[in-house]
Amino acid sequence: MTDETLKYNLPEDRIPKAWYNIVADLPEPLAPVLHPGTGQPVGPDDLAPLFPMALIAQEVSAEREIEIPEPVREVLKLWRPSPLYRARRLEQALDTPAKIYYKYEGVSPSGSHKPNTAVAQAFYNAEEGTKRLSTETGAGQWGSSLAFAGSLFGLPVDVYMVKISYQQKPYRRSLMETYGARCVASPSEETESGRNILAENPDSTGSLGIAISEAVEVAAKNPDTKYALGSVLNHVLLHQSIIGLEAIEQFDMAGDYPDIVVGCAGGGSNLAGLAFPFLGRKLRGGEDVKVLAVEPTACPTLTRGKYAYDFGDTANLTPLVKMYTLGSTFVPEGIHAGGLRYHGMAPLVSHVLDLGLLEARAEPQLDCFAAGVQFARAEGIVPAPESTHAVKEGIDEALKCKEEGVSRTILIGLSGHGHFDMQAYTDYFSGKLEDHAHDQKALRESIALLPHVAAE
Amino acid sequence: MTDETLKYNLPEDRIPKAWYNIVADLPEPLAPVLHPGTGQPVGPDDLAPLFPMALIAQEVSAEREIEIPEPVREVLKLWRPSPLYRARRLEQALDTPAKIYYKYEGVSPSGSHKPNTAVAQAFYNAEEGTKRLSTETGAGQWGSSLAFAGSLFGLPVDVYMVKISYQQKPYRRSLMETYGARCVASPSEETESGRNILAENPDSTGSLGIAISEAVEVAAKNPDTKYALGSVLNHVLLHQSIIGLEAIEQFDMAGDYPDIVVGCAGGGSNLAGLAFPFLGRKLRGGEDVKVLAVEPTACPTLTRGKYAYDFGDTANLTPLVKMYTLGSTFVPEGIHAGGLRYHGMAPLVSHVLDLGLLEARAEPQLDCFAAGVQFARAEGIVPAPESTHAVKEGIDEALKCKEEGVSRTILIGLSGHGHFDMQAYTDYFSGKLEDHAHDQKALRESIALLPHVAAE
Numbered sequence: 001m002t003d004e005t006l007k008y009n010l011p012e013d014r015i016p017k018a019w020y021n022i023v024a025d026l027p028e029p030l031a032p033v034l035h036p037g038t039g040q041p042v043g044p045d046d047l048a049p050l051f052p053m054a055l056i057a058q059e060v061s062a063e064r065e066i067e068i069p070e071p072v073r074e075v076l077k078l079w080r081p082s083p084l085y086r087a088r089r090l091e092q093a094l095d096t097p098a099k100i101y102y103k104y105e106g107v108s109p110s111g112s113h114k115p116n117t118a119v120a121q122a123f124y125n126a127e128e129g130t131k132r133l134s135t136e137t138g139a140g141q142w143g144s145s146l147a148f149a150g151s152l153f154g155l156p157v158d159v160y161m162v163k164i165s166y167q168q169k170p171y172r173r174s175l176m177e178t179y180g181a182r183c184v185a186s187p188s189e190e191t192e193s194g195r196n197i198l199a200e201n202p203d204s205t206g207s208l209g210i211a212i213s214e215a216v217e218v219a220a221k222n223p224d225t226k227y228a229l230g231s232v233l234n235h236v237l238l239h240q241s242i243i244g245l246e247a248i249e250q251f252d253m254a255g256d257y258p259d260i261v262v263g264c265a266g267g268g269s270n271l272a273g274l275a276f277p278f279l280g281r282k283l284r285g286g287e288d289v290k291v292l293a294v295e296p297t298a299c300p301t302l303t304r305g306k307y308a309y310d311f312g313d314t315a316n317l318t319p320l321v322k323m324y325t326l327g328s329t330f331v332p333e334g335i336h337a338g339g340l341r342y343h344g345m346a347p348l349v350s351h352v353l354d355l356g357l358l359e360a361r362a363e364p365q366l367d368c369f370a371a372g373v374q375f376a377r378a379e380g381i382v383p384a385p386e387s388t389h390a391v392k393e394g395i396d397e398a399l400k401c402k403e404e405g406v407s408r409t410i411l412i413g414l415s416g417h418g419h420f421d422m423q424a425y426t427d428y429f430s431g432k433l434e435d436h437a438h439d440q441k442a443l444r445e446s447i448a449l450l451p452h453v454a455a456e
Numbered sequence: 457m458t459d460e461t462l463k464y465n466l467p468e469d470r471i472p473k474a475w476y477n478i479v480a481d482l483p484e485p486l487a488p489v490l491h492p493g494t495g496q497p498v499g500p501d502d503l504a505p506l507f508p509m510a511l512i513a514q515e516v517s518a519e520r521e522i523e524i525p526e527p528v529r530e531v532l533k534l535w536r537p538s539p540l541y542r543a544r545r546l547e548q549a550l551d552t553p554a555k556i557y558y559k560y561e562g563v564s565p566s567g568s569h570k571p572n573t574a575v576a577q578a579f580y581n582a583e584e585g586t587k588r589l590s591t592e593t594g595a596g597q598w599g600s601s602l603a604f605a606g607s608l609f610g611l612p613v614d615v616y617m618v619k620i621s622y623q624q625k626p627y628r629r630s631l632m633e634t635y636g637a638r639c640v641a642s643p644s645e646e647t648e649s650g651r652n653i654l655a656e657n658p659d660s661t662g663s664l665g666i667a668i669s670e671a672v673e674v675a676a677k678n679p680d681t682k683y684a685l686g687s688v689l690n691h692v693l694l695h696q697s698i699i700g701l702e703a704i705e706q707f708d709m710a711g712d713y714p715d716i717v718v719g720c721a722g723g724g725s726n727l728a729g730l731a732f733p734f735l736g737r738k739l740r741g742g743e744d745v746k747v748l749a750v751e752p753t754a755c756p757t758l759t760r761g762k763y764a765y766d767f768g769d770t771a772n773l774t775p776l777v778k779m780y781t782l783g784s785t786f787v788p789e790g791i792h793a794g795g796l797r798y799h800g801m802a803p804l805v806s807h808v809l810d811l812g813l814l815e816a817r818a819e820p821q822l823d824c825f826a827a828g829v830q831f832a833r834a835e836g837i838v839p840a841p842e843s844t845h846a847v848k849e850g851i852d853e854a855l856k857c858k859e860e861g862v863s864r865t866i867l868i869g870l871s872g873h874g875h876f877d878m879q880a881y882t883d884y885f886s887g888k889l890e891d892h893a894h895d896q897k898a899l900r901e902s903i904a905l906l907p908h909v910a911a912e
Contacts, residue, residue, distance in 0.1 A: 007468055174885065178885075380534050
């Protein structure tokens with residue numbers, strides 16, 4: 001190996017000064033968000049109990065660029081700009097003519113891309129006088145990121161953590177508590193939503209949908225408390241655009257540009273954060289790019305879901321959003337990529353897919369772990385189970401290049417490290433993991449229960 | 457907070473081109489390493505079964521600078537240069553006039569400083585035709601680092617892991633296996649040392665000393681297998697000097713220079729890697745600097761040990777080295793900072809302490825965890841239990857500045873993140889942790905058993 005550049009580090013003064021909003025460049029507007037009671041589009045007042053006005057404004061903004069406040073950039077400096085790597089060793093292991101790069105978000109304090117939006121959300125809330133934040137978390141990536149952000153802006157955080165994860169993943173809980181957050185097993189006795197579930201089923205191990213209901217209820221009922229969501233919403237995707245914006249600058253440094261951008265998609269913010277800035281250039285007449293969204297076969301929202309209005313949570317407390325969805329009653333198998341087990345998908349990602357601007361693929365978990373292990377042995381970084389989905393697809397594209405005898409430049413979104421997920425690798429090596437297809441009957445039933453929305 | 461620089465990133469072409477060897481600048485030479493059978497100084501031939509010649513040459517070198525091979529620098533680029541941070545938020549939380557910086561080694565693939573030497577050792581072994589590496593590991597930091605390095609140079613690695621950790625810390629084991637290493641619970645049936653221990657005590661949960669004996673025995677008996685050690689030895693400290701060398705350049709960028717350098721000390725390589733390049737400048741007539749080595753009260757090698765010849769392992773297979781030691785039979789309490797539970801100390805660190813060039817302090821673990829939590833809430837990074845010792849002492853020095861109304865510049869060595877050690881924080885929060893003083897009777901007995909060495 002020659003002395004070539006393998007890591008493209010931007011200096012910290014090159015952290016973008018503005019987020020990128022793809023809404024400005026899309027040929028058609030997003031479908032409106034509807035009030036579940038009236039079926040009418042929601043206005044800022046409907047959202048005010050849950051979010052600070054600055055975030056509501058971002059949620060509906062059509063401005064292409066939205067300035068990143070200086071205090072947010074100050075905190076992002078702790079780990080940003082994140083590195084862009086050239087995966088030369090992986091290329092050699094695959095013996096492919098493809099050029100593989102990966103943008104690595106595991107350098108953040110909680111080990112994933114989530115703090116990019118957690119910091120912004122904590123900042124705006126602190127600025128508008130919010131006294132406490134409530135949120136939900138599944139495996140704990142989001143909860144620990146918001147706990148971290150809250151600690152920096154002096155905001156107490158209540159995290160409703162899916163009970164089964166609360167019991168099985170004490171390390172993530174411990175991380176949240178280290179950052180000073182209060183972590184509550186959901187369903188809990190603290191909310192009506194939680195009590196209703198427990199009355200029906202005292203042994204409920206919880207779900208992300210239930211935890212969202214609890215966190216939303218707490219914010220709705222307490223004037224000083226606001227709610228924070230770690231994916232799905234437009235403002236969350238906006239905050240994550242910093243990933244792709246940096247990557248574009250780093251490709252400039254490398255004198256290269258991706259033909260293919262691959263990201264895993266759960267709620268959609270990681271994929272959008274990486275890919276939308278590239279898609280925006282394409283939409284404005286710039287370089288072409290193929291965007292691949294990768295999801296697990298166990299939760300195939302984009303590849304098997306319906307593009308329809310649905311609720312974001314189980315108790316149906318959220319507004320109705322038009323998105324690809326498996327139905328809010330669909331419960332995917334317990335795959336290790338907990339961050340990819342959401343029944344819906346960000347409306348913006350759904351819209352972009354519907355417009356034909358991205359391709360979606362579903363991968364079974366065993367293939368993804370095999371790709372993750374291959375990546376770890378070549379590049380030294382153990383990917384989070386979610387990120388292995390992007391790695392798997394990136395490797396497949398590189399092997400396709402080899403087959404076809406062509407070189408393409410592939411950008412993989414490595415959304416986080418797997419240090420908190422080694423149990424998943426243990427299970428993989430001991431043969432305990434299974435591939436899960438989605439349950440077709442459950443999916444049919446869940447889709448049949450989608451709310452009827454007149455506006456559609 | 458203004459738009460000031462908080463993170464000093466060097467470009468990757470500024471990774472040092474040579475390691476720094478403090479031996480060249482010390483006023484007195486190191487005491488020789490002795491053969492345990494003859495009591496005579498060991499020569500290269502004695503060490504050849506265990507180490508490649510390049511490392512043996514480094515072990516005895518008095519050259520000030522030793523070139524870092526290009527392939528080693530290529531791998532180090534994956535995470536180096538590591539960032540130097542200004543801890544502005546911690547300063548504000550402490551309301552101190554002190555300027556606090558920390559050099560963060562948790563950005564490496566295994567989350568600690570250990571890969572700095574693992575990569576170099578794997579490289580030299582691969583270059584000299586070694587077919588397999590054997591090593592020991594306690595909590596798993598070193599084992600996973602060598603597993604990572606081995607995977608990049610195509611070297612299979614056998615890791616003898618202290619049995620209690622093998623059972624209680626499946627995540628580290630899983631990380632080693634992800635990198636392709638074979639992990640064996642020690643004591644094992646694979647070696648004579650292991651079988652002897654098991655014959656005496658079939659329920660032995662192992663110790664680092666036993667695991668070293670096993671790994672050394674395997675290398676000694678198999679011509680194609682060499683042994684690798686993660687701390688203590690001169691060449692290991694040499695490889696870690698990259699930490700301090702980078703920090704000096706980063707202080708240049710910052711227009712500042714530390715008055716105090718603080719590191720935790722287990723085997724000594726982290727402390728030496730950070731501090732020796734600064735000490736070297738002082739020894740050559742440059743800036744003064746106070747170096748603080750921090751160890752746990754449960755294993756007070758530098759503050760309560762004897763400066764004497766001792767073995768590095770339990771089965772007394774290693775050469776005799778002159779070092780601060782609690783005696784090779786001393787078994788410290790089971791504190792969470794597993795990396796600081798070694799009975800001895802690097803001969804070079806011991807020598808430097810003996811020359812009066814550094815100060816040693818012992819801290820109880822509860823105070824260290826309290827400091828770690830305070831650091832996490834201010835700076836966002838959760839320190840490894842070992843690193844909390846340096847954080848604790850750094851905070852104390854900053855508070856002393858406040859008391860005295862003076863500003864000093866303090867550099868803390870943050871040797872790793874705590875993501876694999878969240879159980880320790882869980883125990884801390886749940887009140888399960890205790891402070892451990894060392895067992896004075898056990899220490900007296902252990903010291904009494906130190907080998908008699910005529911040369912002393």
